[in-house]
Amino acid sequence: MKQLRLEVLLLALAPFAAGCGCGGPRIDVDDAGNNVGPTCTDDAQCAPSGRCVMGHCQDVALTDAMVLCATNAECDADAGFVCLPSTGQCIHMEPVDAGEEPDGGGVLPACFDGEPRSCGTSKFGECRLGTQTCGDGGFGSCSGVVNPLDEVCNLRDDDCDGLVDEPKTMPGSNPSYVQDAIVKVSDNLWIYAYEASRPDADATKQGIVNARTCSRAGALPWTNVTYNEAVSACGTVGMTLCELNDWLGACHGKSGSCNWSFTPTDGGGDCNSYSDDANGRRSTGCNGHDVTQTPGSPDTDALKPAGSKPECYADLNEGNVFDLSGNAKEWTVGPNSPGENPLRGGSYNNSPNGLTCNFDFSVAGPDLRLPNVGFRCCSHNEP
Ligand SMILES: [Ca+2]
Ligand SMILES: [Ca+2]
Ligand SMILES: [Ca+2]
Numbered sequence: 001m002k003q004l005r006l007e008v009l010l011l012a013l014a015p016f017a018a019g020c021g022c023g024g025p026r027i028d029v030d031d032a033g034n035n036v037g038p039t040c041t042d043d044a045q046c047a048p049s050g051r052c053v054m055g056h057c058q059d060v061a062l063t064d065a066m067v068l069c070a071t072n073a074e075c076d077a078d079a080g081f082v083c084l085p086s087t088g089q090c091i092h093m094e095p096v097d098a099g100e101e102p103d104g105g106g107v108l109p110a111c112f113d114g115e116p117r118s119c120g121t122s123k124f125g126e127c128r129l130g131t132q133t134c135g136d137g138g139f140g141s142c143s144g145v146v147n148p149l150d151e152v153c154n155l156r157d158d159d160c161d162g163l164v165d166e167p168k169t170m171p172g173s174n175p176s177y178v179q180d181a182i183v184k185v186s187d188n189l190w191i192y193a194y195e196a197s198r199p200d201a202d203a204t205k206q207g208i209v210n211a212r213t214c215s216r217a218g219a220l221p222w223t224n225v226t227y228n229e230a231v232s233a234c235g236t237v238g239m240t241l242c243e244l245n246d247w248l249g250a251c252h253g254k255s256g257s258c259n260w261s262f263t264p265t266d267g268g269g270d271c272n273s274y275s276d277d278a279n280g281r282r283s284t285g286c287n288g289h290d291v292t293q294t295p296g297s298p299d300t301d302a303l304k305p306a307g308s309k310p311e312c313y314a315d316l317n318e319g320n321v322f323d324l325s326g327n328a329k330e331w332t333v334g335p336n337s338p339g340e341n342p343l344r345g346g347s348y349n350n351s352p353n354g355l356t357c358n359f360d361f362s363v364a365g366p367d368l369r370l371p372n373v374g375f376r377c378c379s380h381n382e383p
C-alpha cells in the first residue's frame with residue numbers, strides 16, 4: 001500500500017513551517033497527516049489574512065512572487081516535482097510505505113478535497129488538457145480534456161505530436177500518421193479511392209493549400225488545376241498522376257467490363273445499365289448533368305464532395321474507387337502527354353454517355369485550368 005508524501009519546495013514559504021522541525025517548511029499538518037485549519041473552497045472564506053490551501057485555511061498571504069508554477073512544466077519533473085495549482089507551488093511527490101513516519105511530518109492522503117489539477121495527455125495540436133478535482137480521497141473525471149485522435153489529412157495535428165499531416169515515413173512521437181484512402185487494384189497498382197483534394201478542403205470549400213494532396217471522403221475535390229500541377233501534387237505523397245490504362249483498369253471494375261464506375265445496390269441494374277435506368281437513378285447514380293431541372297430554372301450542376309454518391313464507385317476486389325465517372329473530369333497520363341493529356345470520366349455537367357470509362361473525346365494541353373477538371377493519384381508500389 002503506497003501513499004503520497006507531499007513536500008513543499010519553496011523554502012521562503014515560512015508561514016507554512018508550523019509544526020515542522022525538519023529540512024524544509026511543510027504545509028501545516030497534524031500527526032495523523034490531516035491538514036489543519038477551517039475547511040474552505042476558496043480564498044474568500046479565509047479572509048482577511050488567510051489563503052485556502054488544499055481545502056483548509058492557512059494563515060498566510062501568498063504574494064505573486066511566491067507563486068512558482070501554474071503547470072507541471074514549470075517544475076523540475078526529473079527530480080519528482082509537480083505543480084500544485086491551488087497554491088502555485090512545486091511539490092515533491094514520492095511514494096512511501098503506508099504508516100511510515102516521514103521526516104518530522106505526517107503521511108498525507110493522495111489529495112485533498114477540492115484540490116484541482118490538470119489532466120490529459122497533451123496540449124499540442126488539436127489536444128487540450130482538462131481539469132479534475134479531488135473528492136473522497138481521489139481525483140474525479142477529467143473535464144474538458146481533448147485527447148489524441150488518429151492523424152488524418154486535414155491540415156491539423158490530430159494526434160498531437162507537433163507534426164501536421166505527417167506521412168508514414170515520419171510518424172513522429174505518436175505513431176499515427178496520415179493513411180489516405182487508397183485501393184489496391186492489382187499486385188502492382190494502387191489508386192486513390194477518391195478524387196484528390198487539398199488538405200484544407202472540406203464539404204463546402206476546396207481549400208488553398210498545395211502542400212500535399214489527400215484522398216478523403218467528404219472533401220470537395222481539387223479542381224482548377226493544370227496537368228503539371230496535378231503531376232506535382234501527386235509527387236507530394238510519393239505517388240504519380242494516374243496513367244490512362246491504370247485509370248481505365250480501375251474504372252472497369254473487377255469484372256473488367258463495366259461501362260461506368262457505378263455499382264447499383266438495389267438490384268435494379270449493373271454497371272452497364274446506367275443509362276437504361278438513369279431517370280429513376282439519377283439522384284443516386286454518378287454526379288453528371290442533371291436533366292430533370294425545369295426549363296428556365298437555375299443550373300443545379302455542381303461539384304460535390306468526394307464520395308457523395310453512394311453507388312458511384314468501381315467495385316474492386318480490395319475496395320471501392322469513387323467518382324471515376326462524373327463529378328470532376330480527371331487528368332491522366334496518356335501516350336502523348338504532356339502535350340495532349342486525356343481527361344477521363346466526365347464531370348458534373350456531362351450527360352451519362354460522357355461519364356463512361358471509355359469516353360475519350362477530351363484531351364487537353366498542360367495549361368488548361370477548369371473548375372470541372374481534377375485528378376487522382378496512383379502508384380505502382382504499395383504506398
Ligand atoms: Ca491531420
Ligand atoms: Ca500529428
Ligand atoms: Ca504522428
Ligand SMILES: [Ca+2]
Nearest residue numbers: 323324326328
Ligand atoms: Ca471523376
